[in-house]
Structure formats: structure tokens, C-alpha cells
Amino acid sequence: MSSHHSAANESKTRLFAQTIKNHIRSYSMVVALVLIIGLFQILTDGILLRPLNVTNLILQNSYILILAIGMMLVIITGHIDLSVGSVAAFVGALAGILMVEHHVSMTATVLVCLLLGALIGAWQGFWIAYVRIPAFIVTLAGMLLFRGLTMVILEGQSIAPFPKSFQNISSGFIPDVFHGDSLHIFTMVLAALLSLLFLWLEIRKRNEQKKYGFEVGHQAVFIAKLIGVLAVINLFAYVLATYEGIPNILLILAVLITVYSFVANKTIAGRHIYAIGGNEKAAQLSGVKTKRVTFWVFVNMGVLAALSGLIFAARLNAATPKAGNLFELDAIAACFIGGASAYGGIGSVSGAIIGGLVMGVMNNGMSLLGLGIDWQQAIKGLVLLAAVAFDIYNKNKSA
16 A cells, blocks of 8 residues: 555656656746846846836837747748848838828828838748748848838938827826826736736636646646746736836737737647748648748738837837847847747747847846946847757757
């Protein structure tokens, strides 16, 4: 009896250890992000996580995170897009000309700019998908072309200021319907609702896995994960609520992350994108319209680059020829730090966001410490290399 009991205990311990190991592998970048936040929180004497700075972190990184979502899909298909920073600058310049110089309404301007982004994406997607010119070459040409056109249409000058309603996209906050005094109550209510939704989804997912006989992780680890995520959601909300509440841009980001995660994980289009990145020939033989899917991935990237350009222009309150400089490198780095494979077929939207946050927290933390931009660039390069090396080491170990 005792030997049976000890065998059961041993199997439980093994399951517990395996679950922990799997979680560490799956959430290695989340662990890295938490450690980086902790390090800079100590080094900056607590400035990093002050409400004002947390809000600034969101506003500063929003346009890179939006680009990273689109870039992740491009990288999953096995391509790369070097033109996104220049496209963002070009769209921002057009928005400035329409709104500031010709007094076109904000709604009309935003629609025209997003449509222009889609057309630019379609132009590049056509050469890549149908003419079969490598994406690296096409988007490098696009990078030079749209940077040049930005200089031409702005005539080397900045255009400012934008109307207040447009600036609010990037710097406005959701109003508190409960009229809290020192605390933004609406933010806390939203956090509570989000917590309940998260709990319900996770428990339902675990029960479904059990029902269909899939192996589920150890219960203690599952409960610890739930408590950890709920604590993060509510602490984050509390920090925002003690300042101005939820920035408008955070809502836009949340919608984009939700929609793109759903498309990537739960739809046929998402499965096709992963199939092309995994093995394009096999995907084609399985009936996937590889050219069409690749084309639409680049159209989507163009739209998100346009949105990023609009948000950057709104935050800067100016359309400038230098806008979008090196945005493409930040977005690509965010994807690779977030677990994308350089060979395609692997990556996730949430990974891109975590990678973007790692870069954002490091930029912000190093700026608070007074490190010059030269050192920041050097350290970011090393972190990118380390993240990809760590990812490859992990894959080789689990293979």
C-alpha cells in the first residue's frame, strides 16, 4: 500500500516539476520582462513604476507595439518589412497636410490615411507575392521611396499644430463616468470585469482540456498563475487609476491585441499564415492560396504602419520629415525578442507585445538613469542577440 502511495506522490511531484518547466519555457520572456522591470525599479529608486511614468511608458511605446503586431504576422510568413518606419512618416506627413493646411476633418483624414496605408501595403505585397521579388529588397526600396516622398511633400519642414481632437488619440484619457476624486473609479471597475472574464476563460479552457482527455498541468501551478495574473491586472489598473486612468491609446492597443490574437490562433486565415511560414511548398500543395495570403499580410502591415504614423504624429503634435526613424528596427527586434523564429512559422501576437515592452522598459529605464542614446543603442543590440540566442538554445534543448 505504502509503495503504491509513494509512487502516486512521485508521479504528482514529477507532474508539478514538468508543469513548472513547461511554464518557464513558455513564459521565459515574461519572466525576463518582470526581472528587467524589477532591476530598473531598484536602479531608478522607484521612479520606473510611478503612475506618471507608467502612463508615459504606454504612450511612448504604443506606435512600436502597433507595428510589432503587424510585423509578427509578416515574420511568421517568413518575410520581413523594412519600410514601416518610412510609411509611418509618409502617412503622418499626409495627415499634417490634410488637417493643418487644408482643414480636412479628422475622421476623413484618418480614413484617407488608413486607405493609403492599405494601398502602399498592396503595392509592396504585389511585388513580393506575385512577382516573387524577395521582401527584403521590395521593402528596402519602399523604405527609401517613402522616406524620400516624405521629404518632398513636407519640403523639409515640420507641420504643426494638429487639432486638439486629433492629439487626444494619443494623449487623451477615457473619462471617469463615476467621477472619482483621487482615484479613477471607472479604471478599477474595468479591471474587476477583466479579472472575472480572465478567470472564466481560464477555468473553462482547463475543464475542456480535462473533458477531452488532454493532460492538464498541476493544479497548484494553475492557481498560482491565476493569482499572479489577477494581481498584475489589478495592480496595473490601480497605478493608472491614481493618475489619469486609462489612456485612449491603451484601449486601441487592447482591441488590436485581442482581434489579432483571435485571428492568428482561432481562424483559418491565421492557420494559413503559420502554414506558409512553416513550409510554403507544403502549404501550397494542401490548397492554401499562398500568394493571396502573403499579399494580404502586407496590406495589413501597410494599414498598421499608417495607424502607427497617425498615432506618432498625434503624440508629437507635428508631422516631421524625421518621424518614424528606426521604427522598423524596433518593431523587428520586438518580434524576435518575443519569440519569433527567423525562419518563419513561429511566433505570437502576445510575444510581440512582450518583446516590445522589454525594449520599451529598457529605453525608459536607461533614459531615467541618464544613459546616453549611444549606450542605449549598444545595450539594445546586445539584448536582441541574447534573446535570439536564448530562444535557439531553448528550442535545441526541447528538440
